[in-house]
Amino acid sequence: MSTDHDQAIKALMAERAPLLGxxxxxxxxxxxxxxxxxxxxxxxxKKGAPADDAARFPAWIRTVARYEALGALRxxxxxVPFDDALLDAFDAQWAACEEAEPHRPAVEALRACLERLSPxxxxxxxxxxxxxxxxxxxxxxxxxxxxxxxVALTRIxxxxxxxxxxxxxxxxxDVG
Amino acid sequence: xxxELPALEERFATLAFRQLEGLATPAxxxxxxxxxxxxxxxxxxxxxxxxxxxxxxxxLGVPGASPAVxxxxxxxxxxxxxxxVLRRSSRRVRVFRRRPASQVxxxxxxxxxxxxVLGGVIATWDGRAxxxxxxxxxxxxxxxxxxxxxxxxxxxxxxxxxxRDGSRIGLSTGTTITVASADRIMLTTGMxxxxxxxxxxxxLVVETPQALARVLGTRFTVVAVDGRTxxxxxxxxxxxxxxxxxxxxxxxxxxxxxxxAGKPFVIHHRTTAVTTPVADPFVAGVNLNGGAVTIDGNRxxxxxxxxxNGLVLPPAVLVTATAVTPTPAVERxxxxxxxxxxxxxxxxxxxxxxxxxxxxxVEVWLMENFAPGHRSLTITLEGAVVARRVQDGDxxxxxxxxxxxxxxxxxxLDLVIGATGEQAHLMxxxxxxx
Numbered sequence: 001m002s003t004d005h006d007q008a009i010k011a012l013m014a015e016r017a018p019l020l021g022x023x024x025x026x027x028x029x030x031x032x033x034x035x036x037x038x039x040x041x042x043x044x045x046k047k048g049a050p051a052d053d054a055a056r057f058p059a060w061i062r063t064v065a066r067y068e069a070l071g072a073l074r075x076x077x078x079x080v081p082f083d084d085a086l087l088d089a090f091d092a093q094w095a096a097c098e099e100a101e102p103h104r105p106a107v108e109a110l111r112a113c114l115e116r117l118s119p120x121x122x123x124x125x126x127x128x129x130x131x132x133x134x135x136x137x138x139x140x141x142x143x144x145x146x147x148x149x150x151v152a153l154t155r156i157x158x159x160x161x162x163x164x165x166x167x168x169x170x171x172x173x174d175v176g
Numbered sequence: 177x178x179x180e181l182p183a184l185e186e187r188f189a190t191l192a193f194r195q196l197e198g199l200a201t202p203a204x205x206x207x208x209x210x211x212x213x214x215x216x217x218x219x220x221x222x223x224x225x226x227x228x229x230x231x232x233x234x235x236l237g238v239p240g241a242s243p244a245v246x247x248x249x250x251x252x253x254x255x256x257x258x259x260x261v262l263r264r265s266s267r268r269v270r271v272f273r274r275r276p277a278s279q280v281x282x283x284x285x286x287x288x289x290x291x292x293v294l295g296g297v298i299a300t301w302d303g304r305a306x307x308x309x310x311x312x313x314x315x316x317x318x319x320x321x322x323x324x325x326x327x328x329x330x331x332x333x334x335x336x337x338x339x340r341d342g343s344r345i346g347l348s349t350g351t352t353i354t355v356a357s358a359d360r361i362m363l364t365t366g367m368x369x370x371x372x373x374x375x376x377x378x379x380l381v382v383e384t385p386q387a388l389a390r391v392l393g394t395r396f397t398v399v400a401v402d403g404r405t406x407x408x409x410x411x412x413x414x415x416x417x418x419x420x421x422x423x424x425x426x427x428x429x430x431x432x433x434x435x436x437a438g439k440p441f442v443i444h445h446r447t448t449a450v451t452t453p454v455a456d457p458f459v460a461g462v463n464l465n466g467g468a469v470t471i472d473g474n475r476x477x478x479x480x481x482x483x484x485n486g487l488v489l490p491p492a493v494l495v496t497a498t499a500v501t502p503t504p505a506v507e508r509x510x511x512x513x514x515x516x517x518x519x520x521x522x523x524x525x526x527x528x529x530x531x532x533x534x535x536x537x538v539e540v541w542l543m544e545n546f547a548p549g550h551r552s553l554t555i556t557l558e559g560a561v562v563a564r565r566v567q568d569g570d571x572x573x574x575x576x577x578x579x580x581x582x583x584x585x586x587x588x589l590d591l592v593i594g595a596t597g598e599q600a601h602l603m604x605x606x607x608x609x610x
Contacts, residue, residue, distance in 0.1 A: 021196075021230025025222065028205070029198035074549040077568075081195075081205035086213055093216075093223035107231055114235070129236040134197045135190075147190050154189040157228055 008044050011057050018103055019065055022094060026069045026082065039068045058098060062091060105171065106164055113163035121156045128153060187211070192222050196229050328354050331366060342373040343380055356383075367399040379415075386435040388417040404436030454579060456537045456608035460529070462487060463604045465495040466516035469509045476513070476604065486530035493518045493525070496601065498545040503573040514543040514575050519601035525593040527602070531584050535610040538582050538589065541603045542567055543575035551601075554594035557582045575603075581610065 012019075016037065023033040043064050066087060073080050082090065101109075117125065127133045127141070135153070139146040191208040194200040200208065212219045329337060331347025338344050339358045347353060351366025361368065363384045372380045372391045379390040384400035389407050397408040407416050409427045416425045418435045427433050431443050453472040461476030463469045468478045477485065496517045506514070519525065540555060544567055552568040554561055555578065562580045582589070589607060593600040 017230040017234030018227050019230070020233070021226040021228070024196050024198075024229065025226035027198075028195050028200055032198075077549050077552055079202055079205075079547060079550070081200075081202075082209050082212070086209060086219075089216070089219055090212070090223055093220045094227065096220075097224050097227055101227075103231075107235060110228070110231055111235060125232065125236070129232040132233075134199060135193050136199070147186055150189040150193045151186050153193060154185075154225070157225055160228065161224060 008057070009041070012041060012044050012061060015058060015061060015103065017107075018098070019061060022062055023065050023069050025090070026066065026087070027073060028081070032072060032076070033069075036065065036068045036072050039072070040065050043068070059091075059095060062094065066091070101164060101168060105168055109164040109167040109171075110160060112167060113160050116163060117156065117159070121152075121159070124149070124152055125156060184211075188218050188221070192225055196226060326354065326356065328352060331368075337361070339373075339380070344371045345369070345382075346371075363398055363400045363405075365400055367397060369397050384435075386419055388415075388419065390415040390417070404434055404439070406432060406434040406436075408432040454537050454539055454606075454608045456610050459531070459536065459607040459609050460485070461604065461606035462529070463513045464516060464518045464602055465497065466513060466604075469513050471510055471513060471604075471606070474606070476606065479518075482529070488528040489518060490520065490523075490526055494520060496545065500543065500545045500573050502543055502575045503571070504575075506575070514541065514603050515545070517543075517545065517601045517603045519599050521599050523600070524595075525600040525602060527591045527593075527605075529589045529591075529607070530587060531589040531607065533584050533587060536582050536584060536589070537608040537610055538580050538591065539606045539608070540578045540580070540591070540593075541575070541605060542578070542601070543603055544570040544572050545601075546572070546599065548572055551595050551599055553600060555580070556590075556592040556594060558584065558590055 019040070020033055020037055023036050024030060027033055027036065040061065044061075070080055114122070114125065124138065127138045128135075133141070135146050135149045139149045142149075187207075188211055191200065191204055191211065194204055195208055208222075212222055329347060329352070331351035331353070337347070337353070337355060345353065345361055346369040347366065351368060352364040353366075353368060354362040354364070356362055359380055361370075361380075361382045363382055368382065370380070370382060370389075370391065381391075382389045382398050384398065384405040386400070386403070387405040387407070389398055391414045397406075399406040399408075407414060407427055409431055414427050416427050416433050416435075417423070418441050420435075423441055425433050425441065425443055427443055433441065433443050435441060458472075458474040460482075461471060461474055462479065462482040463476045464479050466478060468481065469476050477487075479487070483489070496519055498515045498517075500515060502511050502514050538557060542553065544550060548571045549568075550570075553563075553566040555563040555566060557580055562582075563578060566576060566578065567574075591602075591605060593602050595601075
């Protein structure tokens with residue numbers, strides 16, 4: 001196994017969180033997403049990754065993940081929810097998002113932005129991401145309709161996104 | 177949590193989160209796809225939401241759910257592969273149903289990504305080299321803990337033992353194995369999935385208290401629980417040995433056998449596919465959702481005629497007419513029959529036809545007419561399951577003519593096509609007196 005190979009594995013592990021998000025968007029089931037991620041790991045271990053251009057790695061690994069996700073759905077006799085054209089468009093949006101908000105700086109910005117959430121929002125985020133509760137579970141716990149929870153979470157995500165973009169833009173300006 | 181969003185926005189939020197939580201129904205997924213297709217702004221937001229979902233899980237997720245990764249270092253040359261969570265196939269589900277609830281469930285809470293470092297003794301994944309002599313067989317559980325020959329491994333649903341030849345042994349939750357050597361696994365209790373690499377030398381052996389399974393390259397499952405051992409072969413051929421009397425079975429692909437008190441030690445084929453006409457005298461044939469048709473020189477009823485002759489279908493049964501080319505190719509009448517069907521979604525499809533008591537041969541005709549790998553069917557005749565995993569993984573157009581002996585004792589032939597969570601369907605069936 002070459003150093004390039006090791007680099008590919010390290011790069012893959014560094015991309016684990018967003019890649020899991022990508023896979024979940026396609027397959028839904030978080031457990032299946034974990035399975036698929038590990039299939040992707042296996043592909044990288046067995047075949048390595050393109051060594052010519054590190055910048056191409058995220059797109060390449062998403063392609064592998066997409067292929068594995070579709071294969072896994074078919075193997076489980078589940079209908080593929082999105083057709084190829086929609087998945088292409090989704091991937092293009094994902095790439096744009098990745099370009100605007102690179103992974104590591106985005107995580108650091110997100111960490112800071114979480115601190116700025118209101119206590120109520122922070123509680124919701126904690127329920128959703130620290131305790132991995134579903135919208136339905138949160139709704140049952142706080143006695144609100146599930147749609148209300150989803151809408152609230154959507155707003156929190158938007159607020160976080162705006163905050164992250166602002167911090168990244170300021171960071172870029174500072175560097176510049 | 178106050179304020180109102182337009183209805184479409186609210187719907188998008190619900191659908192997007194339900195998809196990311198794995199709770200979306202097929203109808204909701206279709207609705208989400210429609211929204212994403214119609215409005216690129218929703219598509220952009222869904223991509224952003226999914227990405228942020230991943231990042232927040234990384235930032236805030238519980239420590240046990242974070243990846244435990246053993247990245248190979250220069251001082252410890254990487255020579256193995258990655259663990260791979262066992263896929264939960266319908267075959268496993270079938271096995272689980274027979275097991276106590278405490279023992280089921282491949283997916284333990286720990287969501288670790290595990291890279292294997294195989295201790296300097298295992299061939300590389302691409303087969304370029306074997307580094308050293310086998311002393312330790314291989315596994316690493318998070319983070320990089322090699323299991324030496326003779327060690328016990330307890331499965332939490334995500335462990336994967338990798339042997340020197342690349343064979344992989346997956347452990348379900350509650351499973352305990354001892355890796356005796358690179359060629360021998362002792363299964364004390366639980367279930368393992370074996371993906372054995374082709375071997376030219378010593379066979380890979382999985383031992384249980386009741387039986388041995390020997391293999392030279394295949395994919396199979398062994399379950400040892402409650403004093404019985406079941407072997408289920410996906411690919412290849414596995415020699416199954418009953419310890420009590422050394423009785424031996426060579427279990428082929430798509431078949432299973434078990435060692436259990438009071439149970440016959442025989443091979444059970446998952447399905448019986450045939451291509452030649454049945455020799456027994458024709459009694460009746462039914463072209464479901466279609467007209468009268470002649471198959472093998474016998475005139476089959478249209479569905480209407482069959483109903484007039486007492487065929488009972490479930491209320492509000494759905495009907496399908498397709499224009500799929502059967503594979504392998506068939507004559508026009510048969511192609512016509514295979515392109516009409518009745519089906520039900522998320523429910524069994526029971527049919528009942530009046531029939532004098534006696535011994536019959538029943539032929540069941542099926543063709544995948546919707547999507548590749550869309551369904552896995554169970555066929556029940558007179559209350560007994562005669563086939564499982566029918567059409568499992570079929571491409572569009574692949575058809576099956578399945579033949580089963582049956583004894584009718586209540587004046588009716590009862591046929592049920594089962595497909596939990598999927599579409600149960602049937603193109604036609606015929607009955608022949610034995």
